[in-house]
Amino acid sequence: MTVRQIILLRHAHAEPPVDNETDESRPLTEGGVSEAIAAAEWLKSHAAEPDVLICSSAMRTQETAAHVANGLGGDLAIQVEPRIYEATPGDLIQVLEEHVDADCILLVGHNPGLETLVALLTDGTSDQGRGMPPGAIAWLHVDGDAELEPGAASLRHFWWP
Numbered sequence: 001m002t003v004r005q006i007i008l009l010r011h012a013h014a015e016p017p018v019d020n021e022t023d024e025s026r027p028l029t030e031g032g033v034s035e036a037i038a039a040a041e042w043l044k045s046h047a048a049e050p051d052v053l054i055c056s057s058a059m060r061t062q063e064t065a066a067h068v069a070n071g072l073g074g075d076l077a078i079q080v081e082p083r084i085y086e087a088t089p090g091d092l093i094q095v096l097e098e099h100v101d102a103d104c105i106l107l108v109g110h111n112p113g114l115e116t117l118v119a120l121l122t123d124g125t126s127d128q129g130r131g132m133p134p135g136a137i138a139w140l141h142v143d144g145d146a147e148l149e150p151g152a153a154s155l156r157h158f159w160w161p
Contacts, residue, residue, distance in 0.1 A: 002144030005104040006096060006121075006153065007048060008114050009068065012036040012135040012161075014060035024058045024085060035135035035161040036064040040071020042137065042159050048106070050076060052099050055108035056084035064135075065108045084109045089117040093148045114138070124151035136160035 012032035017023060028036065053076050055065040062080060069076045083091050084107065092113055099105050115132040119125060121140060132138065139157035146152045 002103070004100075004102070004142045004144050005050075005156075006140040006142060007043070007050060007104065007106040008118060008132075008138045008140070009039060009064065009106060009108045010111060010114050010132040010134055010136045011056075011058070011060040011064045011108060012039070012067075014134075027059050028063045032060070032134065033063070033067065036067035037071060038161040039064070039135050039137060039159075040068040042161075043068065043106075044072055046139075046157065048072065048104065048139075050104045050106035051102040052079065052105045053077065053108070054079045054081050054084065054095065054099070054105065056080070056087075056110060057082040058085050058110070061085075061108045061110070068106070068108070084113075086110070087113045089113060089120050092117050097148055118155065120150050121148065121153035122151070122155045133160045 012035035013029045014026040015029050055061040057080055065078045069078055081095055083095055111132055118138045137159045140153040141156050142153045
């Protein structure tokens, strides 16, 4: 039986909004850039080889994804998916299931959706969020033929910068 890997990465620290700036247009802080680079280094040191890299439409997730893609090397293209921004766990599952053929998918998104998704897929409940600080990674394993449903995944790694 094969195992699908789902790597969930919360965007790194972002600047607070300035003047009329939208939440989606907030860039990473200097520390956030360092966190994104550290996340890439950690993923590379753990032999992460995502087939697909998807991030939300927010600038901070796109910048985080770009640093990670660069750090992992190769031709990993970033797919921007607007549904990830302000997504519920159900929205995130829908996005993930559209890539069911990928052996390893890396999704860069936001809280509370990510931490709730981790709890739902591992514990079967959505009220036991572990918390995912900026730059945190939750690496899940799912049996290859299993549906993404409550309790279907095991948490293999949890890391943050």
